[in-house]
Amino acid sequence: MLLMKHKKNHAPKVSGNRLLISVTVVGSAGPIRFVVNEEELVATVIDTALKSYAREGRLPVLGSNFNDFVLCCPVIGTEALKPWERIGSFGVRNFMLCKKPQADGDGEKPVVVEIPRKSFGSWKAWFNKSIHLKISSH
Template sequence: MGGFVSIPRTQQPIETTNDSLRPSKLLFNVTIHNSLGTIKVLMLPEDNVGDLIKAVLVIYDGGKMRPVLRNIDPNCYHLHYSPYNLQSLKPSEKLKNLGSRNFFLCSKPRTSSR
């Protein structure tokens, strides 16, 4: 037999509301500067940019990916829409309000201590 699944019909029509049409999680693709490929992360729409940065760094570091990051502190990174966009996203901004699911993560410029 094939891989089909039979779903029984209900006698009453199914009511849908706006809440049932909202995704429970969103898939984000984040490319880290100087790394190969993207990190794919499932996040809640109510999470913010700071949460996404933390999740990406945990996945990257936990996967022993190369190049090894010097620092995995989320406060040392900016999230951008692309590598060509100079404006970084605010860490407090909600993911559901961003309008994109593809991002670029780069480290913040080092400040000289002289």
């Protein structure tokens, strides 16, 4: 007689949906992508992003203290997400990890992060430069 053994899965039961999120680190080459539970706290997501970043050997070296960083969502605004909020409550999957600005000792002001934008100059500067090249080349 053949006895079948049932393997028990000891993994904790996950409640809620899982999300594939993308975290772009300011100054790094590309985003980090990983799966999180929508009920995860923002602080946990920052910690996971820093660990993944270090494990991949990315540059610049950031460190591992998640209290030194803030998570932002450029779609929502430039205000940093609060560490106790749930990551799934924002309805977005693309985030930006920024170094926390140095505190001025003002107290409990919301952290606003200036997100760098790629700038290619104005169209007027491009137009004037192209006209200048055409005129001087005759």
